[in-house]
Amino acid sequence: MDNPFAQEPRASSSWLWQVITGIGLLFLLGLHLVAQHFLVKGGLRDYAEVVTYLRNPLVLVLEVLFLVCVTTHAMLGVRAILQDFGLSARVEQRLSRGLTGVGILTVAYSLLLLWVIIH
Amino acid sequence: MLDVTLEIFRYKPGEEPHYDTFAVQVAETAYVIDALDEAWALYDHSLTFRHACHHSSCGSCALRINGIEKLACITRMTDVWDGVHPIRLDPLRNFPIVSDLVVDVSGFFQRMSASHMQITRDAEPILPVSVDKPALGVQAEAISLPENLTRFNRFENCIECGICMSACPTMATDEKFFGPAGLAAIYRACQQTDDPTETAHLLALADGEHGVWRCHSAFECIEACPQAVDPAGKIMALRQELIARRFKKSGR
Amino acid sequence: MEPFKHPGFYRVGRWFDLRRRKAGMWAYALNRITGIGLVVYLYLHLVVLSLLLGGPGSWNAFVSLARSPLVLVLDVILFAGALIHGLNGVRVALTSFSRGVRVQKGFFSVVMVVTVVTLAFVALKVFGG
Numbered sequence: 001m002d003n004p005f006a007q008e009p010r011a012s013s014s015w016l017w018q019v020i021t022g023i024g025l026l027f028l029l030g031l032h033l034v035a036q037h038f039l040v041k042g043g044l045r046d047y048a049e050v051v052t053y054l055r056n057p058l059v060l061v062l063e064v065l066f067l068v069c070v071t072t073h074a075m076l077g078v079r080a081i082l083q084d085f086g087l088s089a090r091v092e093q094r095l096s097r098g099l100t101g102v103g104i105l106t107v108a109y110s111l112l113l114l115w116v117i118i119h
Numbered sequence: 120m121l122d123v124t125l126e127i128f129r130y131k132p133g134e135e136p137h138y139d140t141f142a143v144q145v146a147e148t149a150y151v152i153d154a155l156d157e158a159w160a161l162y163d164h165s166l167t168f169r170h171a172c173h174h175s176s177c178g179s180c181a182l183r184i185n186g187i188e189k190l191a192c193i194t195r196m197t198d199v200w201d202g203v204h205p206i207r208l209d210p211l212r213n214f215p216i217v218s219d220l221v222v223d224v225s226g227f228f229q230r231m232s233a234s235h236m237q238i239t240r241d242a243e244p245i246l247p248v249s250v251d252k253p254a255l256g257v258q259a260e261a262i263s264l265p266e267n268l269t270r271f272n273r274f275e276n277c278i279e280c281g282i283c284m285s286a287c288p289t290m291a292t293d294e295k296f297f298g299p300a301g302l303a304a305i306y307r308a309c310q311q312t313d314d315p316t317e318t319a320h321l322l323a324l325a326d327g328e329h330g331v332w333r334c335h336s337a338f339e340c341i342e343a344c345p346q347a348v349d350p351a352g353k354i355m356a357l358r359q360e361l362i363a364r365r366f367k368k369s370g371r
Numbered sequence: 372m373e374p375f376k377h378p379g380f381y382r383v384g385r386w387f388d389l390r391r392r393k394a395g396m397w398a399y400a401l402n403r404i405t406g407i408g409l410v411v412y413l414y415l416h417l418v419v420l421s422l423l424l425g426g427p428g429s430w431n432a433f434v435s436l437a438r439s440p441l442v443l444v445l446d447v448i449l450f451a452g453a454l455i456h457g458l459n460g461v462r463v464a465l466t467s468f469s470r471g472v473r474v475q476k477g478f479f480s481v482v483m484v485v486t487v488v489t490l491a492f493v494a495l496k497v498f499g500g
Contacts (some may be wrong), residue, residue: 216376359468
């Protein structure tokens with residue numbers, strides 16, 4: 001008999017990545033907020049300060065890592081909410097592809113932004 | 120005696136859903152099911168609701184009392200009536216409504232049977248129908264047990280009332296979700312099999328986007344379950360097991 | 372004889388229907404709302420950061436705008452959202468590994484207390500300079 005609830009197993013990956021990026025964000029977002037806003041007089045750097053700050057390689061690496069983590073976490077979160085609508089397998093697949101695309105575009109645009117600012 | 124107003128959800132196919140109010144008088148010791156019976160007996164024989172055992176064994180009378188899922192047979196009127204406002208009775212959420220308080224629970228039982236729950240327990244066997252009750256007209260041979268089973272009973276504490284599925288927010292929109300009771304049944308079925316193939320099959324059933332990973336930890340199933348089945352606890356135990364197996368496999 | 376089903380948008384409302392529900396459901400709804408809010412903010416943030424492309428002029432104009440009290444209030448709200456989502460995320464992750472399922476309601480209280488205390492410090496810092 002066909003089982004109406006039979007599923008594609010191994011769906012734990014997205015959940016696992018959500019946890020991993022979530023843990024990463026606890027540190028990276030904390031760092032981002034403290035370094036970008038709390039340690040700065042007035043809470044925001046002016047243009048020249050931003051450029052100098054981002055030219056620090058350690059800062060740049062951590063900010064890029066933060067960017068990747070936050071985008072992945074956000075896309076997986078949006079996907080989780082949309083999947084709660086019980087969509088068809090086909091729509092679900094398109095959704096995953098679409099969100100992967102949006103995530104890649106987001107990271108790419110942000111990297112471009114960083115590149116332009118530094119140079 | 121208590122003079123109580125019931126505000127009951129009404130729906131008949133082809134009609135618009137609405138609420139009807141019934142003023143009933145019940146004893147201080149009455150349960151909600153007694154008040155429902157009064158409303159049916161005194162005012163409206165077309166009022167439909169499920170009930171059978173009247174002692175929280177069958178799970179038939181599950182409904183929502185003032186919004187929250189309960190068994191009408193074990194909920195005292197004095198516990199849900201504030202003395203002023205009407206008591207609102209609604210059918211379970213997340214099930215198609217057939218008529219008034221009666222919902223279509225077939226989806227629930229599809230999930231339970233999909234979980235391959237082996238229905239055995241030594242403590243409370245259901246004995247073959249006794250021949251000393253011939254009035255029932257049923258012979259002992261009439262009960263055919265599944266192969267390899269000499270006696271059977273249903274799954275542990277779960278009375279298959281559907282309350283957890285009504286309380287679950289994911290269930291509200293995702294009809295593909297296996298649901299709290301079904302996943303708890305998978306966990307229980309895993310516990311009582313020694314066959315690794317069967318365990319793998321059961322875990323594969325739980326390990327889907329609409330299996331254990333669809334749960335978003337609202338824990339309302341635990342709050343609402345009248346029998347302390349702890350469905351979300353079992354979902355989390357399944358997650359732990361699935362993750363552990365995944366890393367053990369890839370570590371080899 | 373069609374059974375009655377509530378329409379989809381009505382059922383989505385159940386994600387946020389907290390009437391007579393317990394702490395776990397509050398945590399679920401808050402996590403979802405803050406999550407959606409943070410995603411929206413992420414893109415808003417990127418739009419704002421794009422002002423850096425316009426050079427010192429446009430960015431420095433934004434910086435002075437961002438120091439207005441209204442924006443600072445929004446910053447504190449944003450911080451509250453991030454705190455709730457992050458701390459509750461720890462709760463959700465731990466319970467998902469079968470840690471603390473039985474004490475999840477108390478766990479949520481801890482999340483909220485830590486959020487309020489941290490937020491008080493943040494608000495002092497933001498408005499106190």
